[in-house]
Amino acid sequence: MQTSIKTLITAGLLGLALTAQAKITPEQAARLGGDELTPIGAERAGNADGTIPAWTGGLPAVPAGYKPGDRLVNPYADEKPLFEITAQNYQQYEQGLSVGQIALLKRYPDTYRMPVYTTHRSAKLPESEYAAIKEWSTQTDTVSDGNGLVNYRASVPFPIPANGIEVIWNHVTRYRTALGFKRRYTQIPVQANGAFSPVLFEESAIYAARMPDNPYPNRLFVFLQRVLAPARLEGDVLLVHENIDQVKEPRSAWVYNAGQRRVRRAPNVSYDGPGTAADGLRTSDDLDMYNGAPDRYDWNLVGKREMYIPYNSYKLRDGTLKYADIILPGHMKPDYLRFELHRVWVVEATLKPGARHIYAKRVFYIDEDTWQIAAEDIYDGRGELWRVRDNHEMMHYQVSIPWTAAETSHDLNSGRYLVTGLDNEESGYQYDFDFQADFEDFTPAALRRAGRR
CATH class of the missing domain: 2.50.20.10 (Lipoprotein localisation LolA/LolB/LppX)
Structure with a gap:
């Protein structure tokens, strides 16, 4: 597998998505929340080597010590990095890196690194939203050559996307409240x-x-x-x-x-x-x-791949830190970053x-469990x-809202x-x-x- 965005995985699911219509059939909608797909259309199963686990409903409980109105408690505070990706060793991991991530490592070879942690598929939405997504997935469609929607009511209009613009619509309309x-x-x-x-x-x-x-x-x-x-x-x-x-x-x-x-x-x-x-x-x-x-x-839907993306980034929101603790020349301090291996949709936008x-x-990498854009490579x-852009995702677990x-x-x-x-x-x-x-x-x-x- 190469660092190229042409890397594809799970060919069976991808083939179905690429040939589906915008409005999916009731039979396809019935797969949402089943053994194969999560309620928002991600692959429920983990990957073959176990480095991506199966989705089992998201973060199972509000962490101990959390008090309503206070800052979020980091549910993974005791975890240590499995390894770190640097300018010196990135070739070992480039199957899971974007062109932009490699460019950042090379741009700041002495100070930038990517600490990689155990993957947690912590994302979840309210049950009522899952029901709405399934109901409206058979009714929502694109209009104006993909630039608009009809019958839009749920946060993920295209849980089984047929093309790049539908994936981008899922990001734009994703659940935030x-x-x-x-x-x-x-x-x-x-x-x-x-x-x-x-x-x-x-x-x-x-x-x-x-x-x-x-x-x-x-x-x-x-x-x-x-x-x-x-x-x-x-x-x-x-x-x-x-x-x-x-x-x-x-x-x-x-x-x-x-x-x-x-x-x-x-x-x-x-x-x-x-x-x-x-x-x-x-x-x-x-x-x-x-x-x-x-x-x-x-908007070209390239496919899906496994990629190290910022995830469960609670360290960055630690209230004991000052901005000066986080901000360094060139990049944020790697000690407060967290990357995990997840599956992403890859969409290439060409002017x-x-x-x-x-x-x-613009090349977008969209997290399958949230429909949030997790990373982006930008060309002049x-x-x-x-430009290289990252979205350091986190879960507002007390309200079942993934955001940043x-x-x-x-x-x-x-x-x-x-x-x-x-x-x-x-x-x-x-x-x-x-x-x-x-x-x-x-x-x-x-x-x-x-x-x-």
Whole structure:
């Protein structure tokens, strides 16, 4: 098996997926949650040599010592790495590495390493969501050449995907809340010498598509992002009305500038428009590893493979750590990283002829147990590998929601990188998965109120 993304496994399952229709048949849906497939479409069985275990329902219990409202307890705190992958030994493990991971090891041969731990398939969703996924998998379909959905009601519209765009839709719509969430986190641009200045965000969102009386049938969610620090950015607010079919109805976005005290439309908050306060290290559609309209790319489902990806990354969210403990020149401190061997879907996005984007090609590696993008390799217009991105996954086990501890985006040319999601220097647990609000709280008229210092 080579490091090439052409590596495929489990040919029988893959063959079925590649020939299936978007709407699967009731007979196919019946396989979800059975002996072969998990309720969201992953392979239930482990791999042949046992390095990937069978999925048995996810993390079986909330860890001892966890108290509601406190930071999450690391259920694997006593584990030690099985081995470490370095620039000196990566050839032994390259069957499970991406091109980007190898590039990072070579870029920082003296300081970067990948500690590999025992694989735990800890991901799980609420039972009610499993039932919805099975029910709606026979009804949801793509429209507008894959750029929109009809009959979308469940978080995994295509548990047995037929093509690349369906895999990407599973990532975009994956389960993150029953209705809404609110969270605080930092975004940290890191210079090549290790210098950094965190930006503190507060985000809230309501998933319109999950509302039984949703008055906006093409609305996926409404989203509000407020800057809390540093002082020079405090009070700036971004509002997004995210639509499902953005060819039919493009994303609407507005910003409130606290210094100018005015609200204005923000059409550049899409595609390769610059990400908010990211020092040029991510695009708008980089947030959450990928978001937004997919119409500028051709999406090729390459297949599945086994790969070392960041997983169960509770160490990164340890409240005893300061950001300075984690941030190093070039990359985060490997002592706080955790990689595990998991199966991933591989999707290659190639820029369409005549379309514009600073990324000419993107290769996504999507975790089969969560449908989260776990890693990404990004190529520039010359075909050169430019950026390498990782999603350090973790399980919010008390609410059965897989999400992220942090995203990283490494610029191989400049040596700078971006860390998004850490909250170590904030007190307590920074997520509210029971957040409730009205659509009126997500209107341009509400922006000024949200931005008051």
